[in-house]
Amino acid sequence: MMDSALLLLFLWALTGTASPQASGSCVERLQGGERKTRACPRTCKSDAECGSKRQCLCDGECGLSCVAPGRTCPWPLPASENSVFRLVSATPSFSALLEVRCKPGFTLPDGSDVTVRRCQGDRQWSGDEPICTEAQSPGHTPAPTCPLPEEVINTFSIHGDASVGTSIRYSCLSGADVVGSGENFCQDNQTWMHPHPVCKKLFCQPPKEVQQGYVVAVQKTEYEVGFDIHYLCKKNYRLDGPQKITCLSNGSWSASPPHCRARCVIPAERSRVVIGGVKRWPFDVTDAMVPHGEIVTFYCKHPKKQCSFTAAQACFDGKLQTPECYLEPTWLQYKLFPHRLVSEIEACAPGDVE
Structure with missing residues (x-):
C-alpha cells in the first residue's frame, strides 16, 4: 500500500495543473512523431494566449497547452473482468487521477498490479487501456504447442489449446463441412498427427419427384444452403406432408418430399x-x-x-x-x-x- 501511495503522490506532482509561472516544471511538448495517437491542444506560455474560456496548463506529453479546465473524462468506466477502477481525485475533471488495480492473481504487462492514469485536455484518460492478465508463477514456462497456420485460424473454430499431448477439434466458421480429419493430436515433437482439414461448401441434391404433383422451384443440379422448394398437387389430389422443404447446412433437406394423395x-x-x-x-x-x-x-x-x-x-x-x-x-x-x-x-x- 505504501508503494501505491508514493506512486500516486509522484504522479500528482509530475502531472498536476501548472500555472504559467510554474512552466519550468512541465515537460516540453513532444513532437508529433514522438507522441502517441492523441491530438494536442494549442501550445502556449501564458493564459493570455488562450482566450477567456481556456487556461495555459500542463497537459502531459503535450506540455503547456490551452485547456478548458472544466472538461471531464469518462466516469464511471465500464466494469472490467480482471481489474477495478478508483477515482483518486474528487471529480473526473482535467488533471484528475484514476487508479487502475489488477484483481488478485492478475498483473499488468510490466509485472506490476497497479497503474495511474490522468485526465487529459482531450477528455481522455492518459495512456493505453491497461490490460490485466493472469499472473505466472516464478519460473513458469508455457507449455509447448503445435503451430496453427493463419489460414487454419481464419477458416476454422478451433476447440482446444494446441499444446503438446492434447487434441483439438475443427468446425468450419462458414458452416460448411469439414473435409478430412475433424480432430488432430499435437505430438511431442510439436507437429500435428494429421494434415489440417479443409472446409467445403455443401449443396443439396435435387429431391425426388412427386407423383401427381409439381415442384415450384428453379430446376438445378444442386441447391445452395437455405434454398426453399415448394410443392403443389394436381387437381383432385391432396398434399400429404410438408408444403415446403429447405436445404440445410449439412447438405440434406429439412424433410422428405410430400405425397400427392388421390380422392x-x-x-x-x-x-x-x-x-x-x-x-x-x-x-x-x-x-x-x-x-x-x-x-x-x-x-x-x-x-x-x-x-x-x-x-x-x-x-x-x-x-x-x-x-x-x-x-x-x-x-x-x-x-x-x-x-x-x-x-x-x-x-x-x-x-x-x-
Whole structure:
C-alpha cells in the first residue's frame, strides 16, 4: 500500500495543473512523431494566449497547452473482468487521477498490479487501456504447442489449446463441412498427427419427384444452403406432408418430399353417410368422392334389433373401404322401403352396441 501511495503522490506532482509561472516544471511538448495517437491542444506560455474560456496548463506529453479546465473524462468506466477502477481525485475533471488495480492473481504487462492514469485536455484518460492478465508463477514456462497456420485460424473454430499431448477439434466458421480429419493430436515433437482439414461448401441434391404433383422451384443440379422448394398437387389430389422443404447446412433437406394423395369413391350408393359432421346421400357429394384423409361414417344394422350404429373409415390415397358391419341396401329396399334403410332407422341405445 505504501508503494501505491508514493506512486500516486509522484504522479500528482509530475502531472498536476501548472500555472504559467510554474512552466519550468512541465515537460516540453513532444513532437508529433514522438507522441502517441492523441491530438494536442494549442501550445502556449501564458493564459493570455488562450482566450477567456481556456487556461495555459500542463497537459502531459503535450506540455503547456490551452485547456478548458472544466472538461471531464469518462466516469464511471465500464466494469472490467480482471481489474477495478478508483477515482483518486474528487471529480473526473482535467488533471484528475484514476487508479487502475489488477484483481488478485492478475498483473499488468510490466509485472506490476497497479497503474495511474490522468485526465487529459482531450477528455481522455492518459495512456493505453491497461490490460490485466493472469499472473505466472516464478519460473513458469508455457507449455509447448503445435503451430496453427493463419489460414487454419481464419477458416476454422478451433476447440482446444494446441499444446503438446492434447487434441483439438475443427468446425468450419462458414458452416460448411469439414473435409478430412475433424480432430488432430499435437505430438511431442510439436507437429500435428494429421494434415489440417479443409472446409467445403455443401449443396443439396435435387429431391425426388412427386407423383401427381409439381415442384415450384428453379430446376438445378444442386441447391445452395437455405434454398426453399415448394410443392403443389394436381387437381383432385391432396398434399400429404410438408408444403415446403429447405436445404440445410449439412447438405440434406429439412424433410422428405410430400405425397400427392388421390380422392376416394364413397363405397355406398343407397345409404346415407356422415361427412364432415353432415348426413348426406353419396350422390349429393361432388363426384361421389372425398379427398384423402377425409373420415366417412357408415351406418350398420344391429344383428338382432331394429336399430343402427355407426362405424368410421378414412380415405387413404384413393382407397376407402366399408366397415365389415356395413351391408349395402338392395335396389328394392331403397325404392320400396326407404324409411327402413339402415341409415334412416332409429339409432341403437348405447348399451345395445358392444
